[in-house]
Amino acid sequence: MRETQCPSESWCDSFTMADQVPSIELGNGGNMPYIGLGTFKTKDCEMRESLRVALECGYRHVDTATFYQNEDAIGEVLQEWLASGKVTREEVFITTKLPRIGNRAGDVARFLQKSLEKLRVSYVDLYLFHHPVGAIGKDDDDLSPVDSEGNSINDPDTDLESVWKAIEEQVDAGRARNIGLSNFNIVQIERILKVCRIRPANLQVEVHAYHQQRDLRALCHKHGISVCAFGPLGAPYMADGAGERPVLLEHPKVVSIANRLARTPAQVLLRFLIQLGMAVIPKSSNPDRIRQNFQVFDFELSTEDMSSLEDLDCGKEGKIFTMEFSKSHPECPF
Ligand SMILES: NC(=O)c1ccc[n+]([C@@H]2O[C@H](COP(=O)([O-])OP(=O)(O)OC[C@H]3O[C@@H](n4cnc5c(N)ncnc54)[C@H](OP(=O)(O)O)[C@@H]3O)[C@@H](O)[C@H]2O)c1
Secondary structure (H helix, E strand, O other): OOOOOOOOHHHHHOEEOHHHOOEEEOOOOOEEEOEOEEOOOOOHHHHHHHHHHHHHHOOOEEEOOHHHOOHHHHHHHHHHHHHHOOOOHHHOEEEEEEOHHHOOHHHHHHHHHHHHHHHOOOOEEEEEEOOOOOEOOOOOOOOOOEOOOOOEOEOOOOOHHHHHHHHHHHHHOOOEEEEEEEOOOHHHHHHHHHHOOOOOOEEEEEOEOOEOOHHHHHHHHHOOOEEEEEOOOOOHHHHHHHOOOOOHHHOHHHHHHHHHHOOOHHHHHHHHHHHOOOEEOOEOOOHHHHHHHHOOOOOOOOHHHHHHHHOOOOHHHHOOOOOHHHOOOOOOOO
């Protein structure tokens, strides 16, 4: 891989070159590569090829979840790469997540064990509490339980603190190197910080130029919790959620910066978040885009370009993932 530039001194503080992909220190000796392959809505058939392409071009971080139902395909490719010696287990950072139907202390170990079996590894690098709103499935495969009217069958008794304690036990058991939260708000994170024995190493939340989550990121920074941005390209497949705004990848400011720097709009959006200090996990099933999205360590956005992109923030209005299923639940984070 090419030599990387450090865009700013503050950014350099948290920047290491573990295994050649720039990475964020997680505070316990572990490192999370700044860029990972997102896999939401990547079906098995395309998952294998996407991951092979990603590993070939240098990705060493993959983000999945029980909910995505592609852990098996990811496990197949991981096994192929590990067995051939092209990578060692230590060189690949694997994140997976507890499904909403597993948001009970007694369910955590079982769901993580199932993930490990599918991924064909003995531990994950990061296990995330996927969502604070629990659901009640009829069995472990009923990942999006809905009633006859199509409404999510939520579990009103979700107890975040007790689930977190069960997640901590996964570190003790050697099944997870790091643990973290996803889709939690400030108050919920503070509640976990009050009771935790092992602090969350990471928060995975929706962050992109339209929804920059400044308060949430400041809280994480204060407590030494790294942030990973999901939907970093503005999830164009959910473009309807953007209302009157242009799809982020087509925003004139983004396109103009990209043209001036001879980069793609996606590279500009990813580089923007990385320069703000976050990891990014863009999803693509297109080999050319998977390769392009990784080329974000050999250029730098100027202070002017950064502030121009910072001006795109629409606060709460910029949120694309509305997660309607969570609206009536006492732990709805939004
Ligand atoms: N924790 C959570 O609750 C949560 C929620 C959502 C997502 N996530 C994670 O975050 C990852 C990323 O989020 P996301 O997939 O929702 O959205 P995203 O990465 O912002 O956008 C992915 C979309 O952008 C397209 N795309 C990718 N690269 C592109 C490029 N260079 N130019 C133009 N289009 C491009 C992809 O299409 P092609 O495949 O055709 O390239 C795909 O439709 C997910 O895959 C998942 O791993 C986590």
